[in-house]
Amino acid sequence: MSIIRINIFLITLLFVFQSCENELKPKEFKKISKSIPWIKGGNFNSDSAYQYIAKQVSFGPRVPNTKNHQKCGDWLVKKLLKLGFNVKEQKGEVTAFNGSKLPVRNIIANLNDSLNKKVLLCAHWDTRPFADRDSVDVNKPIIGANDGASGVGVILEIARNIILDSINTAVEIIFFDVEDYGTPSTNNNFFDLQSMNDTWCLGSQFWCYNLNNDYRRPNFGILLDMVGAKNAVFPKEEISRQFAGYHLNKIWKLADFLGYSKYFQKKIAPPITDDHTYINQLSQIPTLDVIHYDVSPYSGRFDFGKFHHTHNDNLSIIDKTTLKAVGQTILSYLYNI
Numbered sequence: 001m002s003i004i005r006i007n008i009f010l011i012t013l014l015f016v017f018q019s020c021e022n023e024l025k026p027k028e029f030k031k032i033s034k035s036i037p038w039i040k041g042g043n044f045n046s047d048s049a050y051q052y053i054a055k056q057v058s059f060g061p062r063v064p065n066t067k068n069h070q071k072c073g074d075w076l077v078k079k080l081l082k083l084g085f086n087v088k089e090q091k092g093e094v095t096a097f098n099g100s101k102l103p104v105r106n107i108i109a110n111l112n113d114s115l116n117k118k119v120l121l122c123a124h125w126d127t128r129p130f131a132d133r134d135s136v137d138v139n140k141p142i143i144g145a146n147d148g149a150s151g152v153g154v155i156l157e158i159a160r161n162i163i164l165d166s167i168n169t170a171v172e173i174i175f176f177d178v179e180d181y182g183t184p185s186t187n188n189n190f191f192d193l194q195s196m197n198d199t200w201c202l203g204s205q206f207w208c209y210n211l212n213n214d215y216r217r218p219n220f221g222i223l224l225d226m227v228g229a230k231n232a233v234f235p236k237e238e239i240s241r242q243f244a245g246y247h248l249n250k251i252w253k254l255a256d257f258l259g260y261s262k263y264f265q266k267k268i269a270p271p272i273t274d275d276h277t278y279i280n281q282l283s284q285i286p287t288l289d290v291i292h293y294d295v296s297p298y299s300g301r302f303d304f305g306k307f308h309h310t311h312n313d314n315l316s317i318i319d320k321t322t323l324k325a326v327g328q329t330i331l332s333y334l335y336n337i
Contacts, residue, residue: 036250038257041335042161044327046320052079052153053145053228053323056125057315061141062148063129064102064178076107076125076175079156084163085109085173094206097183097199104203107175111162113216118170119334120221120285121158123151124179124203124275132184134310145315146292147308148180150228154327161331169334172218176275177203185309197273204275208282219337220247221287223276227326229305230319233294234326235269240288242271243280248288251333258332260325269293269302290326 056062059072080087090106107125127144131137152175159173182200198205221244226232240248255264271277276287296303307313 036253036336038254038332039335040258040328040332041167042158042165042328042331044157044161044324044331046157046324046327048160049153049157049323049327050318050320052156053149053318054315056149056152057143057145061129061143062125062127063141064104064126064181069105069126072125073105073107073177076152080107080109080159080173083156083159085111085159086113090207090210092206092210094178094202096178096181096202097196102178102181102202104206105177106203106207107177109159109173110170111159111172112167112170113172115168115170117168117337118172118216118218119337120172120174120218120279120287121155121224121330122174122176122204122221122275122279122287123155123224124148124177124201125152125175126177126180126203128180128309130184131310133308134312137311140311142309142311143314144180145318146226146228146305146313150226150318150323151224154224154227154323154330157323157327158331158334162334167334169337170218171334174207176201176207178206179203179275197277200273201275201278204278205282208278211283217283217285219286220244221276221279221285222247222251222330222333223274223279223287223289223291224326224330225274225289226292226304226308227290228318228323229292229307230317230322232263232292232305232319232322232326233267234264234290235267235293235302237269237289237291237293238271239277239280241268243276244286244288247286247333247337250336251288251290251329254333254336255325255329258325258329260329263322263325264329290330 060068276289279287
């Protein structure tokens with residue numbers, strides 16, 4: 001995720017994708033009842049989620065095409081298999097911003113695939129190959145406890161819960177690779193913003209462009225990105241509102257019901273480029289982004305936190321209360337759709 005990736009996709013939405021908005025409107029923007037009989041499903045264990053994050057961090061930076069990355073990916077596959085999911089890997093090759101070729105390894109797990117309703121839960125599992133927002137060791141990779149490991153850790157704990165407590169919904173989990181290999185903030189070699197944006201989220205782009213014709217699309221998707229920092233704020237991001245507004249509003253209402261409105265705030269945030277951008281645009285799966293994105297007290301603009309893309313993104317910033325707020329809300333929502 002890059003602070004400079006304020007997406008021109010919103011402009012496109014207003015013009016080119018007007019028809020797409022009209023198609024989604026009956027499903028995504030119907031009025032939500034003010035008296036929904038919420039179910040608090042499952043019991044999300046923040047200690048368990050934290051351990052899943054710590055395990056990823058123990059491998060070191062998970063930069064694509066490195067041994068650390070390979071070992072962490074192997075562990076993720078084994079963990080999902082042990083939990084009881086059907087697991088497959090999508091492998092291929094993508095081109096980075098600098099022209100280098102990178103192997104991509106998307107990890108895909110399914111449960112209850114025969115059921116009618118289907119939900120996508122996704123996060124990226126790779127980490128930034130350099131610390132371009134730091135003032136020291138700029139060319140060294142970051143550990144990515146929040147940006148990368150936190151979303152994966154929360155989803156693994158959700159996965160553990162829904163295996164223990166049967167759920168009447170098909171669930172597809174995708175851990176996307178090569179999300180964070182985008183253009184450094186100091187790179188000025190791109191002539192247009194969209195070309196620069198497209199250097200990010202290469203794993204999800206690869207997945208979208210290579211879907212099989214018989215792929216059964218989920219009814220909607222939830223992306224978790226940077227969901228572990230203390231006092232995190234999750235606003236209603238604009239692309240999420242445009243494409244998955246119905247589920248976005250329901251999840252925020254559920255979070256309020258569960259006592260987590262401190263985290264799931266009603267403020268509206270500008271559009272950003274993240275994996276959900278391409279899932280919405282290319283695969284036509286209404287997908288929302290739960291992401292820490294708040295107004296910085298230093299700049300007065302929306303920002304991903306002062307630790308973003310620095311070496312301060314380590315286990316010390318991970319907060320179990322935040323993990324509980326996100327994990328319990330999303331887990332409960334799976335019982336309320």
